[in-house]
Amino acid sequence: MEYSGVNYDHMMTSLSDCGSPYGSEEEMVIKKGPWTEEEDSLLFNYITAHGEGHWNSVARFAGLKRTGKSCRLRWLNYLRPNVRRGNITLQEQLLILDLHCRWGNRWSKIAQYLPGRTDNEIKNYWRTRVVKQAKQLKCDVNSKQFRDALRFVWMPRLIERIQASSQSDSNTNPTFFASPHVQASSISDSAISYNSYDLISGGGSGSCSSTSAENGYGSGLSSGSNQHVESDIQPLEQVGNGFGEADLWTDENIWFLQQQLADH
DNA sequence: AAGGCCTGCAACCGCAGCGTT
DNA sequence: GAACGCTGCGGTTGCAGGCCT
Known part of the structure; x- marks a missing residue:
């Protein structure tokens, strides 16, 4: 895995702008852009323990400031076991x-x-x-x-x-x-x-x-x-x-x- | 070496379908 | 049956790195 080390904090969006899965008591801020190693680890560990599905809950309870859709995509395209990467044969x-x-x-x-x-x-x-x-x-x-x-x-x-x-x-x-x-x-x-x-x-x-x-x-x-x-x-x-x-x-x-x- | 261009890929967006209330 | 939320899909975008001049 490679992470550029770039600070992507500027790629934050208020959840109120895009349909929040979170509570509305405080304005949750979601992160966009490339995933960090720490985020991957959080997501992987959570899904390993609790299984796939209920992506909004995954995002919330895994401690990720991401949308459910983003978590799902990251899991399916990158973190999921048996994902093959590299050249198309x-x-x-x-x-x-x-x-x-x-x-x-x-x-x-x-x-x-x-x-x-x-x-x-x-x-x-x-x-x-x-x-x-x-x-x-x-x-x-x-x-x-x-x-x-x-x-x-x-x-x-x-x-x-x-x-x-x-x-x-x-x-x-x-x-x-x-x-x-x-x-x-x-x-x-x-x-x-x-x-x-x-x-x-x-x-x-x-x-x-x-x-x-x-x-x-x-x-x-x-x-x-x-x-x-x-x-x-x-x-x-x-x-x-x-x-x-x-x-x-x-x-x-x-x-x-x-x-x-x-x-x- | 530096700047511009190109390419490949990761991630986001909008929409549709489906289930639930 | 309307409204809402969740999920999945396909299209699109933006970035990083390689290549070229």
């Missing part, structure tokens, strides 16, 4: 693209299928990477043109790279997709029964999967060392060796995409 990128194709900007729903990732992180990824590339390609991120580019060009390339990486890793990391820590049943939307296998084999229910099957981008992961038994698989649990943000948005790929778009 290739597999995660692929999954985000696929799920966004199904559901659009339903970030929290998408986040359900990326263990340890928060909706905020996924949203930031989408905006800072994908939207940026759409701009670079001079098309709207929601346009059919760009969606087709993602579906028919980008995702197959991602799969190729994942496949190549998994093959090169198979000696050192033969259990890439198998995680004993989180059960697939933890995924609430059982209608889709989502995992990487579904994604690459076209087994999902969304339009992308069917089209992806047609276009053959499902040729990859189910083969080789990563083949797995369905029920054992946790989607995209990271083992963490070498799938950092090896970004696909290289000049070469952008050029390729532009050619594909020009052909349409």
Whole structure:
């Protein structure tokens, strides 16, 4: 954790300005801006002892001069156990693209299928990477043109790279997709029964999967060392060796995409 | 070295949905 | 059923650090 040491005391707002969860006998002042280590500690200890929920009470009884919403956000996006930080892996990128194709900007729903990732992180990824590339390609991120580019060009390339990486890793990391820590049943939307296998084999229910099957981008992961038994698989649990943000948005790929778009 | 620009991310804001009174 | 409060979601903003000139 890093704290800048900057005094954020100036970022205080009277609770009377924004709907106070506190008593009105005295004007409570809430703090805004980055969280301090001490605040994190207070929040973590309180939730560890009392559990999540009732966020306004958390804010009040933990001794935090924060709104309930702020406490909730800090917990969910940062303090919560199993929150994964750091680079979005290739597999995660692929999954985000696929799920966004199904559901659009339903970030929290998408986040359900990326263990340890928060909706905020996924949203930031989408905006800072994908939207940026759409701009670079001079098309709207929601346009059919760009969606087709993602579906028919980008995702197959991602799969190729994942496949190549998994093959090169198979000696050192033969259990890439198998995680004993989180059960697939933890995924609430059982209608889709989502995992990487579904994604690459076209087994999902969304339009992308069917089209992806047609276009053959499902040729990859189910083969080789990563083949797995369905029920054992946790989607995209990271083992963490070498799938950092090896970004696909290289000049070469952008050029390729532009050619594909020009052909349409 | 310094200033400006760019990027990524943490956090805030507004709104909608839901439950309770 | 209206009013209110709480929670969660998606959009947006602002800051810190890196990069470039």
